Amino acid sequence: MTRNHKPKLAVWKFASCDGCQLSLLDCEDELLEISAEVEIANFAEASRAVVNGPYDLSLVEGSITTPHDEQRIHKIRRWSKFLVPIGACATAGGIQALRNFADVQKFVSVVYAQPQYIATLNKSTPISDHVFVDFELQGCPINKLQLVELLSAFLAGRKPNVPRHSVCVECKTKGNVCVMVAGGEMCLGPVTHAGCGAICPSYNRGCYSCFGPQESPNTSSLSHWLGEHGREKRELVRAFREFNGWAEAFRRESESHEK
Ligand code: SF4
Numbered sequence: 001m002t003r004n005h006k007p008k009l010a011v012w013k014f015a016s017c018d019g020c021q022l023s024l025l026d027c028e029d030e031l032l033e034i035s036a037e038v039e040i041a042n043f044a045e046a047s048r049a050v051v052n053g054p055y056d057l058s059l060v061e062g063s064i065t066t067p068h069d070e071q072r073i074h075k076i077r078r079w080s081k082f083l084v085p086i087g088a089c090a091t092a093g094g095i096q097a098l099r100n101f102a103d104v105q106k107f108v109s110v111v112y113a114q115p116q117y118i119a120t121l122n123k124s125t126p127i128s129d130h131v132f133v134d135f136e137l138q139g140c141p142i143n144k145l146q147l148v149e150l151l152s153a154f155l156a157g158r159k160p161n162v163p164r165h166s167v168c169v170e171c172k173t174k175g176n177v178c179v180m181v182a183g184g185e186m187c188l189g190p191v192t193h194a195g196c197g198a199i200c201p202s203y204n205r206g207c208y209s210c211f212g213p214q215e216s217p218n219t220s221s222l223s224h225w226l227g228e229h230g231r232e233k234r235e236l237v238r239a240f241r242e243f244n245g246w247a248e249a250f251r252r253e254s255e256s257h258e259k
């Protein structure tokens with residue numbers, strides 16, 4: 001592919017653990033080819049060098065949790081031609097969004113000796129709550145092959161081909177015996193976005209949905225089945241309230257079992 005200039009790639013961090021950025025570094029073999037095709041203009045995990053914007057593609061890790069974050073994401077959006085949140089924090093608020101179901105000021109007063117110095121928002125929210133996003137890559141952390149596909153699609157000027165089906169499809173493709181139907185385990189595979197290759201059921205345990213909701217998840221049907229098989233409401237609340245608990249479909253489902 002001939003270009004007059006290499007597209008500029010920037011990677012940004014908000015409230016997160018850096019795991020999704022590490023997925024990019026973990027690409028190893030592919031990273032050399034990627035770095036030949038793009039100019040890595042801002043990626044603190046890989047280099048101290050910072051090239052000023054505008055940027056052709058911004059990958060954003062982390063959720064918005066402070067007033068400063070709220071301002072910074074708007075600047076990044078203005079600097080970026082394409083902007084893609086990566087990971088559960090950036091696409092759903094992350095595990096830190098568990099505070100959204102409680103009073104954050106109570107946590108601040110208990111955890112910090114000098115709470116008056118803490119500037120925090122009441123909620124941890126995904127990037128799409130603040131700015132327009134061009135695509136989202138789910139997962140905690142993201143799958144590196146899906147990331148490579150995203151970058152390849154960007155370079156080729158096409159839509160990324162990331163499957164939208166559930167973990168159950170991956171699980172059946174591997175020939176696993178269903179841990180939920182056959183073993184009675186709680187498993188969120190039927191409503192979870194594919195990408196991990198059904199790791200947990202392959203090791204005989206249920207999926208806790210670190211990849212978040214699949215497209216159009218039928219959460220109420222899964223809850224109904226689980227309820228009929230002895231699961232209590234408080235178990236359903238906890239199941240839907242993990243790394244992606246603030247994703248709309250999971251939030252609505254968990255709240256429906258609190259009533
Ligand atoms: S074990 Fe879980 S992911 Fe696998 S088929 Fe059963 S419900 Fe689906």
Ligand code: SF4
Pocket residue numbers: 167192196197198199200201206207208209210211212
């Ligand atoms: S929790 Fe679910 S989505 Fe996450 S690795 Fe396990 S099976 Fe995959």
